[in-house]
Amino acid sequence: MYQYDTLDKEFLADRAAEFKEQVQRRLAGEITEDQFKALRLRNGLYLQLHAYMLRVAIPYGSLNAVQLRKLADIGRRYDKGYGHFTTRTNLQFHWIKLRETPAILEELATVDLHAIQTSGNCIRNVTSDPYAGATAEEIDDPRVWSEAIRQWSMLHPEFSHLPRKFKFAVTASPKDRTAARVHDIGLVVRRARDGTMGFEVIVGGGMGRTPYVGPTIREFLPANRLFSYLDAVLRVYNRHGRRDNSYKARIKILVAALGADEFRRQVEEEWEKVGPGADMPDTEIARIRAAFAPKAFDTLVNRSEAFETAKAADPAFARFARNNLKPHKRPGYTIVEISLKGIGDTPGDATSDQMDVVADLGERYGQNDIRVTHEQNLVLPHVKLDDAPAVFAALAAAGLATPNINLITDIIACPGLDYCALANARAIPIAQDIAHRFADQDRAELVGELKIKISGCINACGHHHVGHIGILGVDKKGEEFYQLTLGGSGAEDAEVGKMLGPALPADRVTDAIDTIVEVYLRERAEGERFLDTFRRTGVAPFKEAVYAEAH
């Protein structure tokens, strides 16, 4: 893992001190709430329905045990004993006091954490592959490039007041676990036939009220030209993105308005002028790369007797292994995905005690490496199969062994009306209700991979557009209704879901999901996921079944 050096640490300390002063000026009445708002937002501090919310950055979703314990500790001392992991792989505390935030930031800085650029119209936290460094699929470690982007974007003077927020995803696997095609910039590491490393550059994807799958504006950008190219893209956006209407200010609107070809032409023209002088030196990339050099893995065989014995003895462990363990690149190792979607839980929430458990497991069994996924789960990327039974037992004792990764109860949900000032409808109770309906694991496994994503408003923090089943909360004359979309995907086969029909009242949603699942089970061909069946049959059979029952 990347370790912050003195320079990184001094940077965080300076930033924490700066914000402390700004808070003091606010508390002393020297600046108005309106002036302060922009300052606090730039530091991840929101004023929500009930309290301040602090969004802590977790760069490319990567944590070590000390950092996770610190987050647990802050949750315990300054919040209500928990935190909420988001689709940006950040951690939010929802019950924060303004006067305590400087102290929190100082404490975070002691473990190399911060809240810089977790909000505001700037370059936000980078999303990357939670399996980075552990999956055999990847052709490079995407964290190398994510860390380089983190540095380049930190208080970037020219790009700190963009028309709107700006989000990067970096992946290097054919299987995309970052939703790269629905980001402002998605970078997919590619290797040319001659072995040269580069990126496919996707610009202008996004969700919100105008969802787009981003077009590829460059099939292959040589890796050593990344930063001059990013300069060019960001400069074109900064100068020409709309600023008259915040709903139309994201780069996706500019790309769509110009057309991908014209946008590409402008970027390439600008890139010519920027020149290679703006690129990050190879020496710095090499330094970052060295920090991510693989830890020494033990030489093991593929088959672990301890693992096989435990599976045979304990059906619960066998089920966990089937659903939550993923193949590792090294023999005898596995990737453990920890679901934060226990039946009845708030998706993405973890208590401080649970965070401590995961930190301990990461330290003891997982090379001190813990990841956050954009689907609001946690990952221990490097666990020996031999140790998997012990990890499972500890997770189960902490209520963290729900064996539902990628199943129908592994639901993304934004905080919705329960916490968020923007929301029109609740998201959490809907997620909980669906999870209860499909609590029978046998049935959930029979259904197989099915991604439900719920947003409490059109801003789409719950990624509903790219859910296999998407659920969008809308307000109709003071009543909460839910709009269903089917067939979305945020993965490598990204697509925006199609509207099923008129919005449903809250108490009809779970029945509708049940009906959709039944139609799928009836219609599916051998080996087809829900998404595949939907793509083959189209919306008609689902629509018919859901609205026939509604009448």
Added chain:
Amino acid sequence: MPKLIRIEGGQFVSADDPFTHVADDEGLPPGDVIISLTRFSSEGDTLISQGRAVGVRIEPDEEVEALAYDLPKVAVVAVAFPKYRDGRGFSTAHLLRARFGFKGEVRAVGEVLREEANFLTRCGCDSFEPADGSSPAQWAHAANRHRHVYQRAADGRTPAFTERAES
């Protein structure tokens, strides 16, 4: 005399402002003036030939490229930030310094707050008309409080990767 803060020899100091901002529909006072890009294209040469120093104000939606050819004749480019959250002026200032090699004064005008001191100076602004009544000492504090910067910018500060390579 309007309050002006400028960087002189690396220090933030209060300075007298010899320039008068003149709107397009205003008559011209004597002396040095800052005028719009539109007015500059029609009257700039005349004013310069009268021996005045002339500054040009660039609005966020105007392209600084339009001024590129005339930059050697221009004493000040006033980069307008009608709202401090409108960051187009940062690109304007950056291009003036890094692309067009402009050596004259680059002045931030409009809603210019000390909170932006770091970004403004890094993009190449070297004078400021603060809208928040802030002092040169406060500007110096705000602009210099970060010991390190991560990127190259128009101010030529040594970025982190170079610091590391040299240490």
